[in-house]
Amino acid sequence: MTNPADFYTPYADRFKLLGHPVRLQILDDLRRNPECVCHLEAALRxxxxxISQQLRVLREAGVVADRKDGLNVYYHLVDPQTATLLNAALGPVLPETRNLREKLPDCTCPKCAPPLVAEITLVES
Amino acid sequence: MTNPADFYTPYADRFKLLGHPVRLQILDDLRRNPECVCHLEAALRxxxxxISQQLRVLREAGVVADRKDGLNVYYHLVDPQTATLLNAALGPVLPETRNLREKLPDCTCPKCAPPLVAEITLVES
DNA sequence: TGTGCATATTTGGCAAATCGCATATGATAC
DNA sequence: GTATCATATGCGATTTGCCAAATATGCACA
Incomplete structure (x- = not known):
């Protein structure tokens, strides 16, 4: 005989996924913009x-997906139901913060790092 | 120095609270109608x-509150943010199920038990 | 004052989550 | 090939959560 609470288990599992401050912050970042691991690492310190461990939890739950680009791996939110819950809990994403990629000094990915320029120092020979 | 994820901790805590099938079912019941413990006990089997333990967790988190009525204790949902999350996850309460108290055969509270009527059986003497 | 009823609390054992750290993988550049 | 860089995985210790069973509380009524 199936337990009456079994109906609620999938919903509870999704809540449990969000019930962790680091995962929650990751998802709040990803709903604005896809981000690479190094970016999340710098943002979350x-x-x-x-970070990779938590991303795996989210990935195996089908909430985020990853896409390689060069050396980096970019994660993005794929589950609309999770986006709905984030909206309900944290409020909708402010339009001015959507697709806004802040430059993090500790992030070395090409989308974060300013393009290299030659820096020449003259010294006496 | 405060951790960047500290901002998310209260939200994560609320999600964690809902991240349990029994608590979730209790809250889904309570958002329709205040219920006594014996009712939840019968509904959740x-x-x-x-049941009392989970109610305590919800009570100490400020999500539900209790009110005594005679011998029974009735719990009801008091946190609007939790109601919002329930709506987002489970959908809104169907109007026809709101304030509808189903009669549970195993629940003995006065709002559940049908009023007693005399039942007289004639037997041969 | 005792007895019964509804609910609450305590205790303890076990499973799972958390998180730090060492190390592995896999792709690219040299 | 080797080195390097970004990311992933494995492992272990500690903490936290879960749930059952025994017991406690508190109230109503006789």
């Missing part, structure tokens, strides 16, 4: 393996 | 101490 957590070690890279830890 | 779980032992009474277990």
């Amino acid at each position: 957590r070690p890279q393996p830890y | 779980r032992p009474q101490p277990y």
Whole structure:
């Protein structure tokens, strides 16, 4: 006999996924813009393996997906139901923050780092 | 120095609260109608101490409140933000199920039990 | 004052989540 | 090939959550 609460388990699982401050912040970032791991690492100030672990949890739950671009891996939000919950909890994304990629000094990805310019220092020979 | 994710902790805590099938079902019941513990016990088919424990978690989080009425204790939803999340996840309450108290055969509270009528059986003496 | 009823709390064992750290993978540049 | 860079995975220790069972509280009524 199936348990009456089984109906609620998938919903509870999604809530549980959001019930973690780091994952929640990652999702709040990703709903504005796809981001690479190094960007999240810099924004959250957590070690890279830890970010990667949480991204795996989100990926295996089908909430985010990744796309390689050169050396970097960009994650983006794919689950509309999760976006709905984020809107309900955190409010809708402010239009002026959507697709706005802030430059993080600790992020080295090509979309963050300013293009390199030659820097020549003259010294006495 | 405060952690950047601290901003998200209160939101994550609320999600965590909903991230449990039994608590979620309790809240889904309570958003329709205040219910006594015995009613939830019968609806969820779980032992009474277990229901009471989950109610305590919800109560201490400020999501539900209780009101005594005679021998029974009725719980009701008090947090509008939680109601918003329930709507976003489970959909709005169908109007025809609001304030509809189903009679549960295992619930003995006065609002559930049909009023007693005399039942007289004649037997041969 | 005792007895019964509805609900609450405590305790404890076990499973799962969390998170730090070491290391592996896989692609690119040299 | 080797080195390097971004990211992923594995492992272990600690913490937290879950749930069952026993017991406690508190109130109403006789």
